Amino acid sequence: STATMTTDKIVLGNGHRFTAGGNTSKNYGINVRNAKVVLNDLVMENCGGVNVWYEGSQAVINNCDIKVKYSGSSRHLFYAAAGGEIVVNSGNFEITTTRCHYLCDDVDGRIYVRGGTFADMVSSYSPVNGAGTVEITGGRFQVNVANYKFDPTSWVPAATHKVERVGNYMEV
Helix, strand or coil: CCEEECCCEEEECCCCEEECCCCCCCCCCEEEECCEEEEECCEEEEECCEEEECCCCEEEEECEEEEECCCCCCCEEEEEECCCEEEECCEEEEECCCCCEEEEEECCCEEEECCCEEEEECCCCCCEEECCEEEECCCEEECCCCCCCCCHHHHCCCCCCCCEEECCEEEC
């Protein structure tokens, strides 16, 4: 299942479940192309996450629950490419299979994590992949798991923010 958004909109999920099925290359969760989209209170399961394409396109994530399952070509929780931008303000995020990146900033993509809890990190891939911009200024990142540890320090502006270990999480 794919939801491709090509016009500006605010999605008031009110806890609605968006469930993608199968492991095919078309199994993206949400694609944003040439639009500005705000996702509020949406629950996404077994999907490829949120993908934003092209300069001027943006997805803002507010209080969403997103559980990504690996699919053929979508190996990301959040993917910004060709000048697209993603702003993660709050929510709960997981990857439920081993072959996914949490954040992928490809070809001048930009991802800004301002908050949220990133848990159950079972991925065997690097947490961040790409050549664009990733900046983390808030959030909790689970580190006490067998396969995978996400220390966000490399993407946190040291002059203005700090990372500290609190229980099983690194917090910004």
